[in-house]
Amino acid sequence: MPKSYSGPIIDAHHHLWDFGLGRHPWLATTAGERGGLGELGPLRRNYLPEDYLRDASRHNVVATVHVEAGWAGDDCVGETRWLETLDKSRGVAARYVVHVPLANRQAPALVEAQ
Numbered sequence: 001m002p003k004s005y006s007g008p009i010i011d012a013h014h015h016l017w018d019f020g021l022g023r024h025p026w027l028a029t030t031a032g033e034r035g036g037l038g039e040l041g042p043l044r045r046n047y048l049p050e051d052y053l054r055d056a057s058r059h060n061v062v063a064t065v066h067v068e069a070g071w072a073g074d075d076c077v078g079e080t081r082w083l084e085t086l087d088k089s090r091g092v093a094a095r096y097v098v099h100v101p102l103a104n105r106q107a108p109a110l111v112e113a114q
Contacts, residue, residue, distance in 0.1 A: 015069035024070050
């Protein structure tokens with residue numbers, strides 16, 4: 001039987017959110033059950049780096065990539081700004097994949113902000 005991998009892991013896709021910020025409209029109780037996602041009740045709470053670390057504690061995760069989590073469309077750089085405030089000392093959200101509204105006039109602001 002092959003031995004399970006026990007080396008370092010980079011989690012290439014996860015999401016974080018601070019539910020209290022109200023910036024994830026798909027999580028709002030008024031959003032309904034969109035797109036076949038099913039019951040969203042269990043997700044309607046904060047999911048921050050310490051939550052991720054707790055859930056991944058049995059694995060050797062050394063870094064992660066946060067993929068945009070449906071941040072409100074009226075603030076296309078807000079999620080990145082929020083992610084920049086998080087403690088990354090343990091590798092959570094070390095890198096980001098952000099939503100870029102290409103048809104939106106704010107898109108050039110994303111390039112300038114980086």
